[in-house]
Amino acid sequence: MSHEMEALTGLLRGVMAGTLLLMFVGLWIWVFGKRQRAGFEAAARLPLEEDRSGDART
Numbered sequence: 453m454s455h456e457m458e459a460l461t462g463l464l465r466g467v468m469a470g471t472l473l474l475m476f477v478g479l480w481i482w483v484f485g486k487r488q489r490a491g492f493e494a495a496a497r498l499p500l501e502e503d504r505s506g507d508a509r510t
Contacts, residue, residue: 453461482488
């Protein structure tokens with residue numbers, strides 16, 4: 453592989469790593485943000501709530 457091609461490959465890998473890092477940090481901020489807390493807490497309680505449909509399943 454030529455030197456120019458190796459440099460381009462390294463640049464692309466660096467850009468991809470930076471993009472993935474920014475996506476990871478952005479997702480982390482979104483998940484732990486205050487606006488999402490109520491929805492996630494409600495979803496966490498779902499398995500503990502009783503079935504309200506009145507449908508008796510065995």
